[in-house]
Amino acid sequence: MSTSLRNNSAVALAAAAFVLLLAGLTLAFYWVPNAPVEGFRQRIFYIHVPVALTSYACFGWAAWKALRLLWTRERRYDLESYTAVHMGVIFGILTLVTGSIWARTSWGVWWSWGERQLVLFLVLFLFYSAYFMLRYSVEPGPRRERMSAVYALFGVVLIPVSFMAIRLAEGLIHPVVFDRDPSDNLAASQLTTFVVCFAATLALAASLYVNELTGKRVDERLRELREALT
Amino acid sequence: MNYLSDVGALARKDLRLELRSRDTFLSMVLFVVATLVVFSFSLPAGTAEEASYGLLWVALLFTAILGLTRAFAAEREQRLLDGLILAPCDRSAIWLGKAIAVLAFLALAEVVALPAFALFFEPVTWEVVAAVVLANLGLAAVGTLLAAMAAASRARELLLPLLLLPLAIPIVVGGVGASISDDPGRFLGFLGLYDLIFAILSWASFEYVVTE
Amino acid sequence: MIRARGLGRSFGTKRVLRDLDLDVGERDLLVVTGPNGSGKSTLLALCAGLLAPTAGELEVGVDRGRVGYLAHEPLVYRELTALENLELYGCLYRVPERRERIGMLLERFALWEARHERVSAFSRGMQQRLALCRTLLHDPDLLLLDEPYAGLDEAGAALLDAELGALAGERTLVVSTHEPERVAALATSRLALG
Amino acid sequence: MTSAEKYVTAAYLVVLGVLLAYLVIYAFKLSRLEREVGELTELARRRREAEPTPEPDREEVAP
Numbered sequence: 001m002s003t004s005l006r007n008n009s010a011v012a013l014a015a016a017a018f019v020l021l022l023a024g025l026t027l028a029f030y031w032v033p034n035a036p037v038e039g040f041r042q043r044i045f046y047i048h049v050p051v052a053l054t055s056y057a058c059f060g061w062a063a064w065k066a067l068r069l070l071w072t073r074e075r076r077y078d079l080e081s082y083t084a085v086h087m088g089v090i091f092g093i094l095t096l097v098t099g100s101i102w103a104r105t106s107w108g109v110w111w112s113w114g115e116r117q118l119v120l121f122l123v124l125f126l127f128y129s130a131y132f133m134l135r136y137s138v139e140p141g142p143r144r145e146r147m148s149a150v151y152a153l154f155g156v157v158l159i160p161v162s163f164m165a166i167r168l169a170e171g172l173i174h175p176v177v178f179d180r181d182p183s184d185n186l187a188a189s190q191l192t193t194f195v196v197c198f199a200a201t202l203a204l205a206a207s208l209y210v211n212e213l214t215g216k217r218v219d220e221r222l223r224e225l226r227e228a229l230t
Numbered sequence: 231m232n233y234l235s236d237v238g239a240l241a242r243k244d245l246r247l248e249l250r251s252r253d254t255f256l257s258m259v260l261f262v263v264a265t266l267v268v269f270s271f272s273l274p275a276g277t278a279e280e281a282s283y284g285l286l287w288v289a290l291l292f293t294a295i296l297g298l299t300r301a302f303a304a305e306r307e308q309r310l311l312d313g314l315i316l317a318p319c320d321r322s323a324i325w326l327g328k329a330i331a332v333l334a335f336l337a338l339a340e341v342v343a344l345p346a347f348a349l350f351f352e353p354v355t356w357e358v359v360a361a362v363v364l365a366n367l368g369l370a371a372v373g374t375l376l377a378a379m380a381a382a383s384r385a386r387e388l389l390l391p392l393l394l395l396p397l398a399i400p401i402v403v404g405g406v407g408a409s410i411s412d413d414p415g416r417f418l419g420f421l422g423l424y425d426l427i428f429a430i431l432s433w434a435s436f437e438y439v440v441t442e
Numbered sequence: 443m444i445r446a447r448g449l450g451r452s453f454g455t456k457r458v459l460r461d462l463d464l465d466v467g468e469r470d471l472l473v474v475t476g477p478n479g480s481g482k483s484t485l486l487a488l489c490a491g492l493l494a495p496t497a498g499e500l501e502v503g504v505d506r507g508r509v510g511y512l513a514h515e516p517l518v519y520r521e522l523t524a525l526e527n528l529e530l531y532g533c534l535y536r537v538p539e540r541r542e543r544i545g546m547l548l549e550r551f552a553l554w555e556a557r558h559e560r561v562s563a564f565s566r567g568m569q570q571r572l573a574l575c576r577t578l579l580h581d582p583d584l585l586l587l588d589e590p591y592a593g594l595d596e597a598g599a600a601l602l603d604a605e606l607g608a609l610a611g612e613r614t615l616v617v618s619t620h621e622p623e624r625v626a627a628l629a630t631s632r633l634a635l636g
Numbered sequence: 637m638t639s640a641e642k643y644v645t646a647a648y649l650v651v652l653g654v655l656l657a658y659l660v661i662y663a664f665k666l667s668r669l670e671r672e673v674g675e676l677t678e679l680a681r682r683r684r685e686a687e688p689t690p691e692p693d694r695e696e697v698a699p
Contacts, residue, residue: 025648039640040638040640041643041644044643044647047651070438090654090658093654094651094654097647097650098650101646101647101650123399127396130393133385133389133392134383134389137384137388138383139454140455141442142494143382146439146442147379149438150435150439151379154431154435157427157428158396158400161400161423161424161427161428162399164400165404166403168404168407168416168420172406172407172410172411173403173406204655211662215669222669222672223455225676226676226679227452227455229676239530239533239534240530240534243522243526246526250522304519308515308516309513310517310518312487312492312511312513312515312517313517313518314534316492317506317531317534317535318505318507318536319534441491
C-alpha cells in the first residue's frame with residue numbers, strides 16, 4: 001500500500017478506536033442497568049470478555065499470516081505474524097488481570113482454577129511466551145521466520161484442544177465452580193453494550209497493530225540501510 | 231513404498247546409534263525410576279492415592295523431555311541434518327524416523343517405569359497403560375518437531391522444555407484423567423484426538439522447520 | 443545449469459554475498475576462489491538449496507536428488523561404520539545396485555579395508571575420502587565441492603585429481619578451493635569472491 | 637464507593653495503565669529509531685565525502 005493510503009487508514013483506525021472506546025465506556029458505566037443478581041460488579045464483564053475475544057482474534061490473525069508466509073514464502077508476513085502475536089499476548093495479559101479482578105469480586109479469590117477461560121489464557125500465555133523465547137534464540141533469517149510461523153500455527157490449534165482439556169479436567173482435577181456462561185442470558189441493552197465494547201477493543205488492537213508493524217518495518221529498513229552503508 | 235524404506239532406514243540408524251552408545255536409553259530409565267523415588271518422598275502420608283498417578287505422569291513427561299533433548303544431538307553436533315535434508319526423500323520421513331526412535335526409547339523406559347510405579351505406589355490398570363501408549367504417540371510426534379526447532383537455536387536444552395510443556399498440558403490432563411476417572415473412555419478418546427491432530431500438524435510442518 | 447541474478451545472502455545483519463551474477467553451463471567446471479569468510483561456502487550451500495537467498499534469485503537446473511554436495515564436515519555419522527553410512531545414504535538416494543556401487547567407490551578411494559570401522563576411528567584424510575564417496579554415491583549431475591582437497595594427503599589428492607579429470611566435461615562441477623592451480627587445467631570458468 | 641465499584645474501576649484503570657505503559661515503551665522505541673537514523677545519515681555523509689565517484693558494485697564473472 002502506498003504510504004499515504006497507509007497513513008490515512010492508520011488515522012481512521014485510531015479515530016474509530018477512540019470513538020468506540022468512548023461509546024463503550026459510557027454505555028458500560030452509565031447506560032446499561034445493573035445486572036439483576038450481580039449488580040454493579042457485572043460491569044467488569046464489558047471489558048474482560050471483549051479483551052479476551054480480541055486476544056483470540058490476534059492469535060488467529062497471527063496464525064493466518066503465518067500460514068500465508070509458509071504458503072507464499074513472502075517475508076513481510078513474518079513481521080505481521082510476530083506483531084499479531086505480540087498484540088495477542090498484551091491482550092492476554094489484560095484478560096488475565098481483569099479476569100482475576102472479576103474472580104476477586106465474585107468469589108473473593110484472586111485466582112480460581114474453576115474459571116475455564118482464565119485457565120485457558122494462562123496456558124496460552126505460557127505458550128506464546130515460549131514463542132518469543134524461540135525468536136530470541138534463533139538467528140534472524142528465513143529459518144527463524146518459518147519456525148515462528150509453524151509455532152504460531154500450533155498455537156491456534158492448541159486453543160480449542162486445551163479448552164477441551166480444561167473442560168475435561170473440571171471436577172476431576174480442578175474444582176467445579178458454578179460457571180454462568182456470560183454471553184447466554186444477556187438483556188438487549190447488555191448485548192448492545194457488549195458489542196460496542198467488543199468493537200472498541202478490536203479497533204484498539206488493530207490500531208496498535210498497525211502502528212507497531214510500521215515501527216518494526218522502519219526498524220528493518222534501517223538495518224538494511226546500515227548494511228548497505230557499512 | 232520408498233517413503234517407508236526411507237523411514238525404516240532412518241529409524242534403524244537411530245536405533246543402531248543408540249545400541250552403540252546406549253546413553254539416551256539408560257539415562258531415561260534411571261531418570262524415571264529416580265524421579266519416582268524422589269516423588270515418593272514428596273507426598274505427605276495422608277494424601278489420596280490419586281495423587282501418585284499425577285506424579286507418574288509428571289515423571290513420564292520429563293523423561294520424554296530428557297529423551298527428546300538427545301533426539302537430534304548427533305545431527306546437531308556433526309551438522310548432519312544438511313546431509314539428510316539434501317537427500318531426495320520427503321523431509322517428513324526424517325521426522326517419522328526420529329519419532330519412531332524416540333517412541334522406542336520412551337517405551338523401553340516405561341517398561342521399567344510402570345512396574346516400578348506399581349511397586350512403589352498404586353496398581354497400574356489397563357487404562358493407565360492405554361493412556362501411556364497414547365501419550366507416547368503425542369509426545370513423540372510433537373516433541374520430535376520441537377526438538378528439531380530447538381536443535382537450530384542457541385539455547386537448545388533450555389528451549390525444548392519451554393516449547394513442549396504448554397503443548398503437553400492436554401496430554402497430562404488426558405493421562406491423569408484416564409488413570410483416576412471412573413469413565414476413562416472420554417480421556418482416552420481425547421488423547422487419541424490430540425495425537426491425530428498434532429501428528430498430522432507435525433508431519434506437515436516438519437519440512438518448514440528444517441529447510442529455508 | 444546454475445543461473446544467479448543479483449544473488450545476495452546475509453546472516454542477521456552480516457551480509458556475506460552481495461549482488462552476484464553467475465552462469466554455469468551443463469559441462470562447465472567453475473573454480474571459486476577467495477579468502478576465508480568471502481562467501482564461498484555460502485554460495486555452494488545456496489546452490490545446493492540448503493540456504494535460501496535473502497536477495498536476488500537463483501535457479502538450479504536439477505532437483506536435489508541429482509546434486510552431490512561436499513561440505514567442510516563429512517556429513518557422516520561418527521558412531522556408524524563407513525559401510526553403514528553409505529548404505530543409509532544409498533537408501534535415501536535410491537541408488538540402484540547399492541552394494542556394488544558402494545564396494546566400487548570404497549575400493550577406488552582405498553577405504554575397502556576400513557569399511558567395518560567406525561568413522562570416529564578414521565583419520566581426517568579418511569573421513570574426507572568417505573565424504574567424497576558419499577558425494578559421488580548417487581552419480582550426481584551437479585557436484586558442489588567445498589575445498590575438496592582439505593585434509594587429503596598426497597595419495598588422496600592424486601585420487602581426487604583423477605576423479606575430477608574423469609568428471610570434468612561430463613558433469614557440472616563447482617569447486618571452491620584455496621589451491622586453484624590444482625584444477626586450473628580443467629577449469630572452464632573462474633569466480634573470485636570477496 | 638462500594639467494594640464492587642472499587643474493583644470495577646480498578647479493572648478499567650488497569651487496562652488504561654497497561655495501554656499507557658505500552659505507549660511509553662513505544663515512545664522509547666521511536667527515540668531509538670530517531671537516534672539510529674541520525675547515525676546513518678552521518679555515516680552516509682561521511683561516506684559520500686570519502687569517495688566522490690561511486691565505484692561499481694556488481695561482481696562480474698571473468699570469462
